[in-house]
Amino acid sequence: MTLPLFPIWVVDLAGSSVMIVFSFLCVRLARRLRDQDSSNVIWIYLLWLCYSFAAFAISRSVGHIAKRVLVTVGLEDYWNLLKPYSGSINSLTFVIAASITLFFERIWKVYQQILGDKKVLQEAHEKILFMNRNLENLVMERTRELSASERKYRRIFEVSRDMILVADGDGAILSLNPAGAQMLGISWEQQGGVRIFFQDFFHDPAAWQALQDDLASQGYTLPTEVELKRSGGAHFSVLLSAAVEAHADKNGEGIHFLVKDISQRKAMQQQLLQADKLASVGQLAAGIAHEINNPLSLILGYTQLLLRNEESTTQRYEDLKIIEKHARTCKTIVGDLLSFSRSTRTQKVLCHINQTVETVLSVVRYHFQLDGVGMEAQFDPEIPPMVLDEEKIKQVLMNLIMNAKQAMGKKGNLNVSTRYDGAGQQVFIQVADTGSGIEPHYLSRIFDPFFTTKGTGEGTGLGLSVSYGIVKDHGGEILVESEPGKGSTFTVVLPVMDGSAGLGMDQTGKKQE
Numbered sequence: 001m002t003l004p005l006f007p008i009w010v011v012d013l014a015g016s017s018v019m020i021v022f023s024f025l026c027v028r029l030a031r032r033l034r035d036q037d038s039s040n041v042i043w044i045y046l047l048w049l050c051y052s053f054a055a056f057a058i059s060r061s062v063g064h065i066a067k068r069v070l071v072t073v074g075l076e077d078y079w080n081l082l083k084p085y086s087g088s089i090n091s092l093t094f095v096i097a098a099s100i101t102l103f104f105e106r107i108w109k110v111y112q113q114i115l116g117d118k119k120v121l122q123e124a125h126e127k128i129l130f131m132n133r134n135l136e137n138l139v140m141e142r143t144r145e146l147s148a149s150e151r152k153y154r155r156i157f158e159v160s161r162d163m164i165l166v167a168d169g170d171g172a173i174l175s176l177n178p179a180g181a182q183m184l185g186i187s188w189e190q191q192g193g194v195r196i197f198f199q200d201f202f203h204d205p206a207a208w209q210a211l212q213d214d215l216a217s218q219g220y221t222l223p224t225e226v227e228l229k230r231s232g233g234a235h236f237s238v239l240l241s242a243a244v245e246a247h248a249d250k251n252g253e254g255i256h257f258l259v260k261d262i263s264q265r266k267a268m269q270q271q272l273l274q275a276d277k278l279a280s281v282g283q284l285a286a287g288i289a290h291e292i293n294n295p296l297s298l299i300l301g302y303t304q305l306l307l308r309n310e311e312s313t314t315q316r317y318e319d320l321k322i323i324e325k326h327a328r329t330c331k332t333i334v335g336d337l338l339s340f341s342r343s344t345r346t347q348k349v350l351c352h353i354n355q356t357v358e359t360v361l362s363v364v365r366y367h368f369q370l371d372g373v374g375m376e377a378q379f380d381p382e383i384p385p386m387v388l389d390e391e392k393i394k395q396v397l398m399n400l401i402m403n404a405k406q407a408m409g410k411k412g413n414l415n416v417s418t419r420y421d422g423a424g425q426q427v428f429i430q431v432a433d434t435g436s437g438i439e440p441h442y443l444s445r446i447f448d449p450f451f452t453t454k455g456t457g458e459g460t461g462l463g464l465s466v467s468y469g470i471v472k473d474h475g476g477e478i479l480v481e482s483e484p485g486k487g488s489t490f491t492v493v494l495p496v497m498d499g500s501a502g503l504g505m506d507q508t509g510k511k512q513e
Contacts, residue, residue: 016061023057026050045104049097056093063090163238163259171199171208174254183238183261185230198257203227203235211242215255219244225262236263293334300327351390353427353494354379354418360397361416364405373405374413383420383427387497388474396467400431400490403464407435407488425496432489438482446480 030047037043063082070078157164163180167173172195181187184201199208207226214221220243229235239260303324310317361377368375404414412434419428438446447468464478471478475495482488 016065019057020054020061023050023054027054048104052093052097056090056097059089059093162261163257165198165257165259167198167255167257169255171197171255173198180259183230183236183259184228185232185234201228201230203229211240215242215244228259236261237266238262292330296327296331296334300324300331303327348387348389350385351388353383353386353388353393353429354381356388356390356393357397357416357418357429360394360401363398364401368405368414371405371410373408373411376413376415378415378417380418380420382422383418384496386427386494388494389470392470393474393494396470396492397429397431399464399467400492404431404433404435404488404490407437408433409435412487420496427494427496429492429494430489431492432487434487437484437486437488438480439484443480443482447478 027047027050030043030050034040034043034047066082070076070082157177160177161179163183164175164177165173165180166175176184186196199205202208204227211221211224211226221241223239223241226238226240227235228238239262240257242255242257245254245256303320307317307320307324310320357379358377361375365375401414401416408414414434415430415432417430417432419430420426421428447464468478471492471494475497477493479491479493480488481491
């Protein structure tokens with residue numbers, strides 16, 4: 001029994017037609033997905049795969065339909081001719097589909113790598129965006145830190161009381177702080193473009209050369225004492241250290257200097273040495289004075305006894321008077337030595353220093369006016385009563401004033417002033433003249449006993465020594481500043497003690513009856 005082929009033909013024809021329809025629907029759906037995300041490689045792969053399957057469906061379906069039609073109408077020979085071509089086209093479409101799959105497998109790996117790189121790039125992009133958003137804040141923060149650092153070091157530079165100086169390799173000053181400008185006596189801001197060389201302020205050019213040699217050999221110098229000079233010519237001592245710094249641009253070297261003024265320290269050291277020397281001389285003078293005082297008293301006593309029994313008209317009487325005169329002179333010198341060595345008794349009472357100074361000035365004022373010497377006085381009304389040996393302080397002031405008068409001669413001006421330092425509980429009595437001044441090499445010797453620059457017979461050289469002893473006995477100090485041809489200034493510094501302290505006490509601290 002032979003089954004009918006009609007159902008098979010219907011299924012074959014219908015299936016082929018449906019296959020073509022479904023393939024085109026797949027192509028349509030793949031195109032839609034590709035259009036939604038054209039950069040997605042999966043959708044591109046599916047679209048190409050659908051194209052290859054659509055071609056395969058058309059080729060196979062057309063082949064099946066042609067076969068059924070040709071066989072049915074009796075043209076089977078034509079089908080036999082077309083059959084190899086139909087099979088080849090089917091095989092070719094399969095090969096294309098397989099090739100697309102293999103090709104896109106490689107594309108998929110590349111795509112995954114691209115996605116990884118995309119992620120890295122996206123993270124980098126986010127970091128860049130973050131840095132861009134925060135760059136301004138970072139710049140502002142760094143600017144604030146830099147400004148704070150600059151203010152800090154600028155404050156050190158400006159406020160330092162020591163000289164901070166930066167010079168180039170030739171010694172030309174590049175930067176100088178206010179303390180340094182004041183120390184050198186120049187107005188740094190007003191110099192404009194004028195080059196100022198630090199070596200011009202060295203008193204000894206050899207000191208600058210030695211400094212340059214040290215910098216060249218080791219790049220720095222240890223603190224060294226040198227003499228500098230101000231723009232006006234005055235000399236002063238400093239402690240100087242320096243170091244070389246190579247510039248970042250390699251265009252040269254900069255030299256950093258740190259300079260400390262030690263003039264006051266040296267003056268203080270000199271005063272301490274002077275005090276030690278005077279203390280030693282005072283002890284020696286006290287011993288000598290005591291040893292000479294008794295024989296002098298005997299000489300004066302016996303001379304006065306001889307004078308009682310001698311006629312005033314005889315030569316012997318004149319000889320005895322000469323002996324008495326010179327013995328009394330020696331007695332006065334011995335008294336001054338005792339005063340200098342603090343061996344005399346001191347009677348301290350409560351007094352007003354302004355009145356004491358005015359009393360001394362009133363004694364010499366007329367004498368000064370006759371010689372054409374001007375006199376000015378300024379008193380500080382805030383000075384409290386002080387415990388002093390008023391007569392001895394008068395002796396000190398009289399000695400300083402008369403020395404000033406001798407230094408000025410027949411012209412000049414004397415200025416006497418008092419000042420009270422409440423914080424330090426000290427009174428300053430200043431005697432300034434416009435006389436000839438004191439040579440620098442004499443300043444360290446003016447308080448030495450018997451040292452004098454006056455001519456023979458004009459002074460014993462004990463005035464300042466005795467004054468020094470009196471002031472030291474009061475717990476004070478005598479300071480002197482002088483410049484030849486411009487005058488001298490003596491300053492007596494006295495402590496202000498409580499009104500009851502020292503009242504009625506002698507030098508040993510025993511109360512006077």
